[in-house]
Amino acid sequence: DVILGIVLCVYPGISLFLLPIMMGFWLMYHSFMIIALGGDMSTFKIPGNGMMILGGVLLLLLSIFVLVDPFSIGVVTVLTVAGAGLILLGVLMCSISVALKDIGKDVS
Secondary structure, three states: OHHHHHHHHHOHHHHHHHHHHHHHHHHHHHHHHHHHHHHHHHHOOOOOHHHHHHHHHHHHHHHHHHHHOOOOOOHHHHHHHHHHHHHHHHHHHHHHHHHHOOHHHHHO
16 A cells, blocks of 8 residues: 555656546445445344445446546546545445444354
8 A cells, every 4th residue: 555655646647547447446346345244244134234235236336437437437527436436435334333333242
């Protein structure tokens, strides 16, 4: 992460080219993690697993939209969609923490 941050700061031209692509893959990675977590939540019978899977699928669709052709739709659109994806990711992470706060009692 540090090396990537240094490269992005030192070479701003490359950063403008790579940032939408990196954001798309980063959102896609997290969407797969959230979908898998929703499946794990259903295994442990934790409520909210359907909403978690739905949120992961929505995040996956946003990431695919960013990755399809990030330069023809405009950088502003890509950044807006990536920003919406990050907001959705934050909401999903908050809901995960609320859903999993009492899992220790259920597992023991």
